Amino acid sequence: MTPPGADLTVGDEVVVDVGPVAHGGHCVARHEGRVIFVRHTIPGERVRARITEGGEGDRFLRADAVEILTASEHRVPVRCPVAGPGLCGGCDLQHVSTAHQRVLKAEVVAEQLSRLGRVDREVVVEPLADEDGLRYRTRVEVAVGEGGGSPFVGLRRHRSHDLVPIEDCPIAHPRVGEGIAAAAEDARGRELTGIAAVDVVAASAEEDVVLVEVPADGRTERITVRERVATRAGERELTVDARGFWQVHVDAPRAFVEAVLEAAAIEPGDRVLDLYAGVGLLSLPLAEATGPDGQLIAVESDDLALAHLEANLAAQPQALAVAGRVDDLLGVPRKSRRRDKRSRPPARSHLLPPTADVIVLDPPRTGAGRGVVEALVAMRPRCLVYVACDPAALGRDTGTLGELGYELRGLRALDAFPMTHHVECVATFEPPSGRP
Template sequence: MTGPEADELTVGDEVDVEVGPIAHGGHCVARHEGRVLFVRHTLPGERVRARITEGGPGDRFLRADAVEVLTASPDRVPVRCPVAGPGRCGGCDFQHVSTEHQRRLKADVVAEQLQRLAGIEREVLVEPLDDEDGLRYRTRVEFAVVDGRVGLRRHRSHEVVPVTGCPIAVPEIDEALVETLADVERTRGELDGISALDIVVPSAEADTVVVEVPTEEPTPPIAITERVATPAGERVLGVDARGFWQVHRDAPRAFVGAVLAAADVRPGERVLDLYSGVGLLSVPLAEAVGPDGQLIAVESDRRATEHLRDNLAATPQALVVCGRVDDLFGVPRRGRRRGPRRPARSDLLPPSADVVVLDPPRTGAGRGVVEALTSLRPRRLVYVACDPAALARDTGYLTGLGYDLTGLRALDAFPMTHHVECVATFEPKGEDARP
């Protein structure tokens, strides 16, 4: 196939390319006459016809979709969703990939990011959770509402692809969506003023919750309960219907187990749980330190903090601090011009800690927060990461500050997508190690 020269490529042009390695973000790297293309809906080793979707002459790289497979990978499978593929729903990156190979691709990305950004060579294995072939695991889905249409957004777009269900969602979500759409049609109801429908299947309740998200005002609080197993027994935690909670039905169990094993908390210790949400990890950590220890949980979202306090009410050894982690440690915020003085460090945070657990947002903790955490000289630091690049950057900071990456588990909490959750363990190097 002939086509435009590489430096003339623009949106809509098509070129045939050999597909190279997987990259962070759900696409593969290809080159056309030396020009870099990030191509979705393909696999390493394939030859595809790629249609440019973003970029043009002068741009450093272009984005593209594989609209025709010329030579297929043996790991390619038929898509398991009617709206997956080029120009359709942007929620799933790997519907065309066998679930086993999806995990290998994610492992490659984690390993590549650690090597490139932290200088660490490490073999990575991505562990499956309790799902059936990567389907029917998601207990929370937000469906967009645009001009009366309900669906999921196209990749990197505000456009909506109408749907009546989602194959990665638990069946109750499909049932609730169909019933809601039928109610709107039967009553000739309007969806004006509604930007989204959040459908949630709480693990500790019998009913499915449908939240109509207003376009121009905050969503009122809707308290629900979720169930999680801890070493001390099953616990029921309160959370807002639109608040943060792991979407995979098996993720709470898996994350609690992975973090507790990595932290190896001893009775009587002081533990910090940062970016703690409603306390998925705080509750079992507080139980682990026991009545003679201390658990300090830090969360910035006020609605989540209210639930956090309630969820920790039975553990008097737990202290809840509401605020941003960087602010509380006196770290200037990213992108904010520094004044003549650094922010004051909060007196609510201790001068030392035995164990630090952190689950920062996708952007990571950052150098300033990492420096503040290592100044506490914890014997163990457990980092829960939803972004391999952010984890690798912060790993580089930690190794430069005297901590070794001594453990790493990667969990496939988001099958059919490029996302992967990691639990990394860091300990002081050599002579700095504490008993």
């Protein structure tokens, strides 16, 4: 017997009542027992949803809301002409008031911590300095395409390689907006032949916007830009590759440095680890906080970022930049590594100390993982500060830390990506006594 709703397929439309927000920029709805993740909705709405992915046998379906039958009080007109079903996939929450976006993100963080981390905690997402969620992004990559015989620059549709042409982006910093317009003009003039994408970068310590042309093979000219970060603890200037990783919200570098320094509570003479350090946004102020009698060890695996990290820490004799993957240096076997009875786990690097007073880590979206977390706890830090870009990864690693005796003592959630479902968290973990 075919279960109810099993015959739904791509293109079908159904009327559904929208349930809670879910991690990933959509809300949960059900139709005759089938779970449907519906974009462009708000909990409590009634919508007509068009199936965009999935079919018989799939655990769930994906859909877009193509008609709002009963609207939420928090629904607002979208602030971008290419935001909506079938259009640009960059902004999930353009249709939600900026204040309520933060409420929804807080619900997601709290749910992931409870379900995966077994920690119940009220979460408040803090706004950063932006124009009501607009004009904050200092880096945007636009792809180069051609339609109807006319070249253009654009952004990709949701879960697609297809492009939506643009002349501007409402979440882009005004200087980046000017750069996008210039790239669009270059495309129309056929000056981007052979170019797959253009990175538009407005670095805070540079007068001019940088446009980095990316050929199809990805090999670009290396351009160094300077970023200035002004915090309560002072102003610092760092170098970074124009295409390298840097927090894209114009206010995020300041907010992250201040949040981490407050959470870490570094004391002069401390030994501090900064893992997944990048170019040293956190490493430099952490090194300064340890003082001449302390030690800061920063770990980074990307060669280009490492070169900038070393340069940015050059004036701090108590700081050491270490090249390598965090898991490898800690002696943690990689999950993807094929092993047999003759293989051995990687040896723990002698460059990492056996103990540390404070550990700061900013892992990739997949999180640190059990092996790395266990190795860090074995170093017996009095405080572990975890910067997380993914609530699910934070939830999983929170659960592991709890099993090992480290409690979640502090949490700040920062709205570093307004108009999208992304949220950044700074979580502080300590053993019950303050020292294991």
